[in-house]
Amino acid sequence: MTLLTPLALLFGLFAAVPLILHLYQRRRKTVLEFSTNRFFTDSIIRAQRRLRLRRLMLLLLRVTACLALALALAQPIMTLTSGSGRGGSRDLVIILDDSLSMTIGEAGLTHFDKARQLGLAAIDQLVSGDRVALLTTTGSAPASNAGQPQLSDDLAAVRQTLLDLTPSAAGGDASAAMATAAKLLDGIDRRAGMTLLITDAQIGDFPPTRWAQPDHVTPVTVIAIASPAPQNIAVARPMLTQSVAVVGQPNAARLRLVNFGPATVTGRLRLLLNDESLLDHVVTLPGHSPYEELAPLILDEAGDHRLELRFDSASPLAGDLLADNVSYAVATATPRLSVLLVDGAAAMPASQRDSAEKSGAFYLQAALQAISDAEALQVDVVGPEQLAAARLDSYRVVMLCDVGPLAESQAQRLRGFVRQGGGLAIFLGSRSEPDFFNAALAELTPGVVGALVSPGAAEAQQAWHIVTADLEHSVLARFADELQSAVAGVSIM
Numbered sequence: 001m002t003l004l005t006p007l008a009l010l011f012g013l014f015a016a017v018p019l020i021l022h023l024y025q026r027r028r029k030t031v032l033e034f035s036t037n038r039f040f041t042d043s044i045i046r047a048q049r050r051l052r053l054r055r056l057m058l059l060l061l062r063v064t065a066c067l068a069l070a071l072a073l074a075q076p077i078m079t080l081t082s083g084s085g086r087g088g089s090r091d092l093v094i095i096l097d098d099s100l101s102m103t104i105g106e107a108g109l110t111h112f113d114k115a116r117q118l119g120l121a122a123i124d125q126l127v128s129g130d131r132v133a134l135l136t137t138t139g140s141a142p143a144s145n146a147g148q149p150q151l152s153d154d155l156a157a158v159r160q161t162l163l164d165l166t167p168s169a170a171g172g173d174a175s176a177a178m179a180t181a182a183k184l185l186d187g188i189d190r191r192a193g194m195t196l197l198i199t200d201a202q203i204g205d206f207p208p209t210r211w212a213q214p215d216h217v218t219p220v221t222v223i224a225i226a227s228p229a230p231q232n233i234a235v236a237r238p239m240l241t242q243s244v245a246v247v248g249q250p251n252a253a254r255l256r257l258v259n260f261g262p263a264t265v266t267g268r269l270r271l272l273l274n275d276e277s278l279l280d281h282v283v284t285l286p287g288h289s290p291y292e293e294l295a296p297l298i299l300d301e302a303g304d305h306r307l308e309l310r311f312d313s314a315s316p317l318a319g320d321l322l323a324d325n326v327s328y329a330v331a332t333a334t335p336r337l338s339v340l341l342v343d344g345a346a347a348m349p350a351s352q353r354d355s356a357e358k359s360g361a362f363y364l365q366a367a368l369q370a371i372s373d374a375e376a377l378q379v380d381v382v383g384p385e386q387l388a389a390a391r392l393d394s395y396r397v398v399m400l401c402d403v404g405p406l407a408e409s410q411a412q413r414l415r416g417f418v419r420q421g422g423g424l425a426i427f428l429g430s431r432s433e434p435d436f437f438n439a440a441l442a443e444l445t446p447g448v449v450g451a452l453v454s455p456g457a458a459e460a461q462q463a464w465h466i467v468t469a470d471l472e473h474s475v476l477a478r479f480a481d482e483l484q485s486a487v488a489g490v491s492i493m
Helices: 006-027 042-074 111-124 155-164 174-185 360-370 408-419 434-439 484-488
Strands: 090-096 131-136 192-199 220-224 233-235 251-259 265-273 276-285 289-297 303-312 326-334 337-343 377-382 397-401 423-427
Touching: 006 042, 090 111, 090 174, 111 155, 111 192, 131 155, 131 174, 174 192, 233 303, 251 265, 251 276, 251 303, 265 289, 276 289, 337 360, 360 377, 360 397, 408 423
Parallel strands: 090 131, 090 192, 192 220, 337 377, 337 397, 397 423
Antiparallel strands: 233 251, 251 289, 265 276, 265 303, 303 326
8 A cells, every 4th residue: 555645644643533532531420419329220320321322432433534634645456466467466556647737736845756656656556477568648658668667577677667756847638648558458458557647637728528448348547646737838849730840831839728717817828939028918818718829930141949838827717827828949940841752653664655645743843943043942752662772861751652662671661761751652553552551651641541542433433522621731831821712722633
């Protein structure tokens, strides 16, 4: 058993109060003068015995109530890794809240320190053969060698990782961590699985999203080590609408604030670019609602640029957690956007090519260069066989246009390129094979690639049109203004 607040056991000393009162009342005797004792019948004696027993039971209840109150204030946590599995066959996923609000505390002990102690106690209750995985709500926990969190039977290593963790200045997302935990526990055979979430229960750490559940039911234990702040304003990290910023090209910063309290709060919203004011005006934040705004900006020089977003309010309704009323970000501007365009038609033998027919990559390259300045965009076209020798680290985006199956070594390079922050765009065609994309690049595609529609099918004879589009996305950002009507007029065959 682990106690969240061991010092609260001192309240158990109050159990001595009813005991002292009981002993004091026993010493007080009332002397009555009477002439005869013939009136002391057996019924009076039995009544006195019942009264004495009632007083003893009342004393016991009072002492028990004081001890129970002290134990409740100490917040005992019983066996955290309880389950139906045998020793050595249990899987535990610990989700530790390491967001900014966990740095609050008192008497030199922060919420994060308490959460870490509980996590260590949970690991100490495991035995040889059990497995454990450590996740954080901000994603700052180190991943395994494969780049993904995994259950490990090296309990000492996970324990040391937990000891080395420190709170992060970022906001938490418990829902995303729960989704990862569900994937880790999915498919385990004849092992007792459990998820342990230790948090301070701030509303901002629980976005209104659903997470995937494992195929079999696994218990989830949530330990709230503190009460959520009734009033709080949180400022999210400013994000560029176009993730790749090019020098001199129009861009915008997405600003987002959330009022987690019930009252309306008014204050000044300020956005600074390299310590120079880019936006400064008064905003009103209704209770329990977010506020979003787009701030246009252009980065004139290559390199890193500092973004600072803050909300200043003199109202006490802004809350006591002022550290999350300001957020910082770094925007990196590149002189030009380097794109590697892989033309699948280049793999076709020259004898089978139609010199009059242009490949899809040709029209894609022409479209890219038509809407971009020559100095802002560099497009290099290669064939699939040249992809193995290309230096992917010198490009920001790789585009696959009508590309057939690639070798496993090339698919592995693409997966590593995306994990390191590169962009990947896939344009399917007649040479594209669904089995390759659904297997080798499954983690990079947003959905499952279906079979190619034959030219004679009814679906191929009917033109498709774009009904809705996210014009704030960097790919379609240029169609947000006067070119917006052009998107609706596009026919797809």
